[in-house]
Amino acid sequence: MQLPEADQLIATLAESMRPRVTADTCLVGIHTGGVWLAERLHALLGLSQPLGSIDVSFYRDDYSAKGLHPQPQGSRIPFDVEGSHIVIVDDVLYTGRTTRAALNELFDYGRPSQVDLAVLVDRGGRELPIAASFCALTLPAPLPAGQNLQLERDDSGALTLRLIHA
Amino acid sequence: MRNPQLNKHGELQHLLTLDGLPRAIITQILDTAAPFTEVAEREVKKLPLLRGKSVFNLFFENSTRTRTTFEIAAKRLSADVINLNVATSSTKKGETLLDTVDNLCAMHADMFVVRHESSGAPYLIAQHLENTGRDHIHVVNAGDGRHAHPTQGLLDMYTIRHYKKEFHNLTVAIVGDVLHSRVARSQIAALTTLGVPEVRVIGPKTLLPTDVEKMGVRVFHSMEEGLKGVDVVMMLRLQNERMNGALLPSPQEFFKVWGLTAEKLALAKPDAIVMHPGPMNRGVEIDSAVADGGQAVILPQVTFGIAVRMAVMSMLGSH
Numbered sequence: 001m002q003l004p005e006a007d008q009l010i011a012t013l014a015e016s017m018r019p020r021v022t023a024d025t026c027l028v029g030i031h032t033g034g035v036w037l038a039e040r041l042h043a044l045l046g047l048s049q050p051l052g053s054i055d056v057s058f059y060r061d062d063y064s065a066k067g068l069h070p071q072p073q074g075s076r077i078p079f080d081v082e083g084s085h086i087v088i089v090d091d092v093l094y095t096g097r098t099t100r101a102a103l104n105e106l107f108d109y110g111r112p113s114q115v116d117l118a119v120l121v122d123r124g125g126r127e128l129p130i131a132a133s134f135c136a137l138t139l140p141a142p143l144p145a146g147q148n149l150q151l152e153r154d155d156s157g158a159l160t161l162r163l164i165h166a
Numbered sequence: 167m168r169n170p171q172l173n174k175h176g177e178l179q180h181l182l183t184l185d186g187l188p189r190a191i192i193t194q195i196l197d198t199a200a201p202f203t204e205v206a207e208r209e210v211k212k213l214p215l216l217r218g219k220s221v222f223n224l225f226f227e228n229s230t231r232t233r234t235t236f237e238i239a240a241k242r243l244s245a246d247v248i249n250l251n252v253a254t255s256s257t258k259k260g261e262t263l264l265d266t267v268d269n270l271c272a273m274h275a276d277m278f279v280v281r282h283e284s285s286g287a288p289y290l291i292a293q294h295l296e297n298t299g300r301d302h303i304h305v306v307n308a309g310d311g312r313h314a315h316p317t318q319g320l321l322d323m324y325t326i327r328h329y330k331k332e333f334h335n336l337t338v339a340i341v342g343d344v345l346h347s348r349v350a351r352s353q354i355a356a357l358t359t360l361g362v363p364e365v366r367v368i369g370p371k372t373l374l375p376t377d378v379e380k381m382g383v384r385v386f387h388s389m390e391e392g393l394k395g396v397d398v399v400m401m402l403r404l405q406n407e408r409m410n411g412a413l414l415p416s417p418q419e420f421f422k423v424w425g426l427t428a429e430k431l432a433l434a435k436p437d438a439i440v441m442h443p444g445p446m447n448r449g450v451e452i453d454s455a456v457a458d459g460g461q462a463v464i465l466p467q468v469t470f471g472i473a474v475r476m477a478v479m480s481m482l483g484s485h
Contacts, residue, residue, distance in 0.1 A: 058201075063215060109208050
């Protein structure tokens with residue numbers, strides 16, 4: 001499968017978000033790909049609120065089966081969640097479990113007025129009733145479970161989408 | 167023989183002692199603790215990691231700080247915490263330790279946090295759980311006799327790493343009543359495992375174990391000599407309650423020779439930090455001016471202790 005350029009998708013995603021964001025909109029990236037993507041969107045949209053990040057390791061529903069991630073990064077929410085418009089940003093939307101965990105974690109900081117979800121790619125395969133508010137690319141057919149689609153960053157900071165066959 | 171603290175996958179099964187615990191596991195605990203420090207600043211100071219689990223605080227010996235910080239740590243992980251004041255309960259009526267444990271297992275305990283005046287009591291419980299096939303129940307040693315106090319040792323390592331970043335270039339002095347101190351044993355084990363090149367113990371001959379050099383430390387019988395150029399000063403509490411016989415002339419006399427004063431601390435590096443596991447005896451092992459001074463990190467130790475205990479319990483509870 002030919003994957004489009006990440007930069008092109010990021011530009012598309014930013015344009016689809018532009019009409020709905022205001023100066024007070026806060027972005028929260030999900031570790032790790034979502035944080036890189038959120039940094040780009042933050043710059044493209046010229047947002048003034050500081051960027052947040054979430055590591056959902058402590059909120060995952062498969063914690064007792066898979067155990068703790070050996071090096072959790074922790075979450076950083078440098079703005080007041082109470083009453084804010086927040087956009088959760090992730091590179092790839094798959095089962096929806098990461099989004100659910102991120103929502104749970106976010107609400108432990110306060111009650112946002114509205115939460116949206118922005119993703120670069122929707123790969124299908126949802127296991128929860130979750131949909132993206134903004135999505136640059138929806139794959140025509142769901143990816144098989146064994147395949148892993150993720151955003152990667154090289155030393156120069158360039159982002160690429162990579163499909164890894166298990 | 168398999169390390170009794172690790173399961174067959176090499177994961178932490180029980181935390182009994184830092185002696186023999188692999189460096190990778192100690193580092194993993196410290197790394198896991200770091201993001202937990204931030205939870206206290208949230209609106210909801212809770213993570214769901216131990217939701218639905220029951221943690222039993224089994225304290226056969228009095229403790230306020232350790233029991234409280236374990237309780238807070240477990241509650242921040244959403245566990246149900248049951249505090250047993252064993253000193254006033256069934257053991258007084260003659261029930262054995264393992265019978266108490268079996269009864270609590272019948273109440274569906276998931277984790278025991280154990281403090282006991284006898285060295286090895288937590289190990290005995292862990293072994294009993296293993297022999298009876300109850301692998302899903304974990305034991306954390308919260309201090310046993312003179313043997314070990316691993317979470318104190320870990321929170322001390324977290325504190326040192328927080329202020330000094332690295333271990334490989336440090337000189338650390340442990341001062342005072344090493345003989346009666348399980349804290350000192352855990353500190354020495356962790357410091358040497360983490361690669362601290364010079365660990366010193368400073369104290370009177372009567373309060374140092376006879377074979378203390380075998381633990382890989384340099385021994386000093388003078389504060390002036392031992393504190394010279396150190397990066398970290400770890401004070402110990404003078405354990406009057408564990409002493410019998412005339413090991414010391416008097417607390418006042420002890421303070422004159424072994425108490426940490428500003429003058430003695432000036433011999434250490436200018437940016438040296440001062441630690442104490444608490445509870446402090448002001449005017450006995452430490453002068454108030456030092457305890458409340460700019461180099462003391464004694465209260466941050468308490469705060470870090472919660473995050474470190476959260477890390478230990480979440481790692482145990484994950485399998």
